Amino acid sequence: MSEFIVSARKYRPSTFASVVGQQSITSTLKNAIERGQLAHAYLFCGPRGVGKTTCARIFAKAINCLNPNGAEACNECESCRAFNEGRSLNIHELDAASNNSVDDIRSLIEQVRIMPQIGKYSLFIIDEVHMLSQQAFNAFLKTLEEPPKHAVFILATTEKHKIIPTILSRCQVYDFNRIRVEDSVHYLKHIADNEGVTYDEESLNLIAQKADGGMRDALSMFDKAVSFCNANLQYRAVADTLNVLDYDTYFSMTELLLNGDYVSALLRFDEVLSKGFSGQTFMAGLNQHMRDLLLAKGPAISLIELTGTLLERYRSQAAQCPEEFLFGAISLLTEADGKIKQSSNQRLLVELGLMKIAGLGKKKNDGGSISLSAEDFSLPDLPDKITPIANTATISVTQAQPKQPSQPIASASSNASDNESQSIPQPTQPQPKIEPTPNREPSGNQHQSVPSARTSVSRLSIANLMRGAVSTPTDEEEQPASKSEITIDARSEEKIAAVKERVIKDILEERPRFVVAFESMQIEGHRIKVEVPTSQLYEEIMRSKTEILMQIAQTAGVTGMLELDIKINEQIKASRPIKLEDRIKFMTERNENILLLKRLLDMDYE
Numbered sequence: 001m002s003e004f005i006v007s008a009r010k011y012r013p014s015t016f017a018s019v020v021g022q023q024s025i026t027s028t029l030k031n032a033i034e035r036g037q038l039a040h041a042y043l044f045c046g047p048r049g050v051g052k053t054t055c056a057r058i059f060a061k062a063i064n065c066l067n068p069n070g071a072e073a074c075n076e077c078e079s080c081r082a083f084n085e086g087r088s089l090n091i092h093e094l095d096a097a098s099n100n101s102v103d104d105i106r107s108l109i110e111q112v113r114i115m116p117q118i119g120k121y122s123l124f125i126i127d128e129v130h131m132l133s134q135q136a137f138n139a140f141l142k143t144l145e146e147p148p149k150h151a152v153f154i155l156a157t158t159e160k161h162k163i164i165p166t167i168l169s170r171c172q173v174y175d176f177n178r179i180r181v182e183d184s185v186h187y188l189k190h191i192a193d194n195e196g197v198t199y200d201e202e203s204l205n206l207i208a209q210k211a212d213g214g215m216r217d218a219l220s221m222f223d224k225a226v227s228f229c230n231a232n233l234q235y236r237a238v239a240d241t242l243n244v245l246d247y248d249t250y251f252s253m254t255e256l257l258l259n260g261d262y263v264s265a266l267l268r269f270d271e272v273l274s275k276g277f278s279g280q281t282f283m284a285g286l287n288q289h290m291r292d293l294l295l296a297k298g299p300a301i302s303l304i305e306l307t308g309t310l311l312e313r314y315r316s317q318a319a320q321c322p323e324e325f326l327f328g329a330i331s332l333l334t335e336a337d338g339k340i341k342q343s344s345n346q347r348l349l350v351e352l353g354l355m356k357i358a359g360l361g362k363k364k365n366d367g368g369s370i371s372l373s374a375e376d377f378s379l380p381d382l383p384d385k386i387t388p389i390a391n392t393a394t395i396s397v398t399q400a401q402p403k404q405p406s407q408p409i410a411s412a413s414s415n416a417s418d419n420e421s422q423s424i425p426q427p428t429q430p431q432p433k434i435e436p437t438p439n440r441e442p443s444g445n446q447h448q449s450v451p452s453a454r455t456s457v458s459r460l461s462i463a464n465l466m467r468g469a470v471s472t473p474t475d476e477e478e479q480p481a482s483k484s485e486i487t488i489d490a491r492s493e494e495k496i497a498a499v500k501e502r503v504i505k506d507i508l509e510e511r512p513r514f515v516v517a518f519e520s521m522q523i524e525g526h527r528i529k530v531e532v533p534t535s536q537l538y539e540e541i542m543r544s545k546t547e548i549l550m551q552i553a554q555t556a557g558v559t560g561m562l563e564l565d566i567k568i569n570e571q572i573k574a575s576r577p578i579k580l581e582d583r584i585k586f587m588t589e590r591n592e593n594i595l596l597l598k599r600l601l602d603m604d605y606e
Contacts, residue, residue, distance in 0.1 A: 066078065526563060
């Protein structure tokens with residue numbers, strides 16, 4: 001049995017014409033050789049496995065060939081035979097990954113002085129040159145800038161950004177491109193024909209796609225697939241051995257989503273997960289599939305790196321997919337892809353995206369227009385009928401008068417359980433309306449924040465207010481009071497003062513940190529004034545001021561406008577400590593045994 005040689009070595013190009021996917025670079029190097037315009041230093045940079053070292057060796061052999069055929073080496077002269085047999089003394093290769101010190105560069109500089117034995121030039125190929133140390137780079141600078149006439153340096157690297165600018169300025173830089181899928185498939189066909197391997201085009205496309213532009217990776221996967229499939233490459237077998245999702249998975253999933261069948265789509269996704277693939281991998285592949293379908297609908301089909309029958313499958317399915325469906329699917333998948341790494345339940349996130357896309361397909365089948373709104377990605381904005389809250393330290397809460405003045409606004413919910421069970425306000429009892437008041441600047445330059453639409457109020461929710469605000473009242477229902485009709489309850493001060501202790505008790509149960517401010521609150525008519533010792537507490541109260549005022553209004557039975565003035569007074573001392581360290585100090589001052597108990601039980605403060 002003959003010795004096996006991997007395809008990456010056996011079919012390594014030996015001429016410029018056999019280099020795959022780098023025509024612009026090989027043409028430039030050939031023209032330089034033919035015209036005798038050789039630089040003293042070259043830098044080949046690009047991704048792995050695209051031909052950098054291969055082109056360096058071909059270039060080195062060609063410029064020393066004694067009987068060149070144009071720019072190609074003859075492979076017959078003594079210089080070419082010595083190179084092919086690995087005994088040439090004119091070509092030196094250095095791996096900078098393992099020879100990256102100043103001493104290694106000094107040895108290289110000593111070799112540069114030696115004249116070539118055969119031919120005109122001594123070639124020095126330094127691979128992975130970015131691995132040289134800073135001192136080695138500096139030691140190499142002078143020789144690289146002014147080498148002997150017979151010396152030519154070819155540097156190769158995959159990380160151009162790590163090379164210092166002084167080295168880059170002394171070299172002719174050639175940027176190698178990723179090899180296109182079409183070029184990789186064509187070269188794989190050539191190798192398969194030479195090796196007597198039967199194949200289908202889909203399997204070679206899959207190998208080329210998986211290689212991601214690297215020919216060496218493609219050849220390694222080709223050898224693996226040939227060993228698994230016993231020289232008969234079949235699409236599904238190749239997909240199994242490379243552990244990638246096949247195209248059929250995405251074609252069938254798209255068909256299910258296009259028909260609006262989200263149940264079958266979720267079952268199909270479960271099969272993908274059972275094969276060991278992650279939700280992120282599946283979602284990225286489906287997003288790429290949708291993108292290719294969109295490009296296949298027009299002249300941009302040339303951007304799809306596919307060939308043969310597979311390209312025809314894309315064109316056929318693209319004709320069945322409306323552009324609105326594809327745009328919507330790509331938007332939803334891209335949005336989910338940005339959230340999946342931070343998601344605690346990635347499977348649910350992908351399933352939600354699939355159900356939304358299936359909804360787009362159902363709209364298409366029902367004959368409706370497909371449109372995406374903010375609701376597909378986030379919470380809806382506040383409706384126009386709710387006046388935006390001013391970004392100030394003062395806020396007013398108004399409750400419209402009910403139809404029957406004899407019934408107070410809080411009488412409809414006499415206990416907490418009834419209020420909590422009320423999810424949507426009755427149309428006969430208008431909900432509180434939020435009105436902005438003139439700006440009142442706090443002492444100190446502090447930032448205020450507008451309450452979020454997601455904020456929930458005790459015994460009342462902002463979502464309920466929004467639903468009540470956007471509902472259209474009938475002719476028999478009373479219209480909400482306009483801004484000019486807002487009134488102030490003359491007994492606001494009396495009502496709030498009567499339930500002050502109850503208000504403080506409720507705040508203590510729900511927001512203990514706020515008690516510091518509301519224990520000393522002052523009530524002047526419909527205005528509640530509080531002072532806080534820190535800006536952090538000020539910002540916390542500002543974020544919850546809407547809830548607090550609504551709760552006070554309900555507790556006291558106030559039916560008019562309320563305002564909350566918050567000021568920062570760093571001179572006052574909180575009656576209760578706020579920060580953790582302050583609370584620890586507060587407790588230990590009153591009972592020193594707390595420290596002893598902590599040491600005995602080996603506990604931490606929380």
